[in-house]
Amino acid sequence: MTLTTKTFTKLQRYFEDQVTAIKSSEFYLTLKYMPPLKRWATVIGLFLLSQLVVFGSLYLIFGGIVVIGFLASILAGLATGLGALPALFFKNISKNLFNSMLGAAAGVMLAATAFSLLVPGMAYGNQLWPGKGIYVVSVGMLVGALFLHFADRQLPHVHLDSIADVRLNSLNKIWLFIIAITIHNFPEGMSVGVSFGSGEMKNGVVLAIAIALQNIPEGLAVALPLVGLGYNKWRAVGIATLTGLVEPVGGLLGITMVTVFQPILPIAMGFAAGAMLFVISEEIIPETHSDGRSRYATFALMIGFIIMMTLDNMLG
Secondary structure, three states, rough: OHHHHHHHHHHHHHHHHHOOOOOOOOHHHHHHOOHHHHHHHHHHHHHHHHHHHHHHHHHHEEEEHHHHHHHHHHHHHHHHHHHHHHOOOOOOOOOHHHHHHHHHHHHHHHHHHHHHHHHHHHHHHHHOOOHHHHHHHHHHHHHHHHHHHHHHHHHHHHHHHHOOOOOOOOOHHHHHHHHHHHHHHHHHHHHHHHHHHOOOHHHHHEEEEEHHHHHHHHHHHHHOOOOOOOOOHHHHHHHHHHHHHHHHHHHHHHHHHHOOOHHHHHHHHHHHHHHHHHHHHHHHHHHHHHOOOOOHHHHHHHHHHHHHHHHHHHHO
C-alpha cells in the first residue's frame, strides 16, 4: 500500500468516525426525533445565532471591512454549489462546453490576479518601500507558488489534468480529486480576504466575483462524477458546496492578517497572486487541453479575461 493510499485511508476513516460520533450524540438524536417543522426551525435558528456571534465578533474586533470581506468569501465559496446544480438534471455534459467553462474561469482568474492583486500590490509596496514594490510582490508570488507546490506534494490528491473526462470511474479517485479542489480553494479565499484587507472595496468585489465565476465549473466537476457513481444528487451537490466552503477560512485569515499587520499587505497580495497563477497554470489550463488542442477553451479564456478586465474598469 502506497503512502498516498495509506494517508487517504486514514483521512477517510477519520471522517467516518466523526460522522458516527455526531450521529450517536444526544443532540443529534434529539433533533432527529423532533417533528420536521420544529427540527428545521431549530437548525435554522441555531445557524442564524452562530452567524450573529461570528459576524458580530468580527465587527467589534476588526471593523466593518472584515465583515464584508468574510461575507464575500462565503458567497464566492457558495458559487461552487451553484455550479453543481446542473448535476440534479444531467449525468454528463459536452466536453467542449466543460472545457470552455474552465477556459473562461482561467481568463477571469488571470485578469483578477493582474488587476486586483498584482497592480495594487505593487502600488502599496511602493508606498512602503519606494521603488521596490515590484520586488516585494515578486517575492510574495514565489512564496505563494512554492506553498501550493509543497501542498501538492504532501497531501494526497488527483490533478485535474490526470482525469480523462468529468466522469471518473473510481470512488477513491473522485475523493482525491475533491481534496485537490479543497486545497486550491484555500488560497483563492485568502486572495479575496487580502484584497478586502487592503481597504480597496473595488478590488475585493472584483476578485470575489472572479473566484465565484471560477468556482462554478469546479462545482460541476465535483458533482457529476459522484452522481455518475450513484450518489444521491442532492448529496453530490452538498459535497461540491462543502469543497468551496474552505474559502471563507482562507478569506478570514487573509483579511485579518493584513488588517492587523498592514506592512505585509504587498507580500500577501503577491502570495495570493502566485498561488492563483500556480492553480491556473498547473491545473486549469492543462485540463482544458487534455484531449489535445482546444480552440473553444482558448477563445473562452480570452473572453473571460476581457469580461473581468472590463468589470474592473467599470468599477473604477
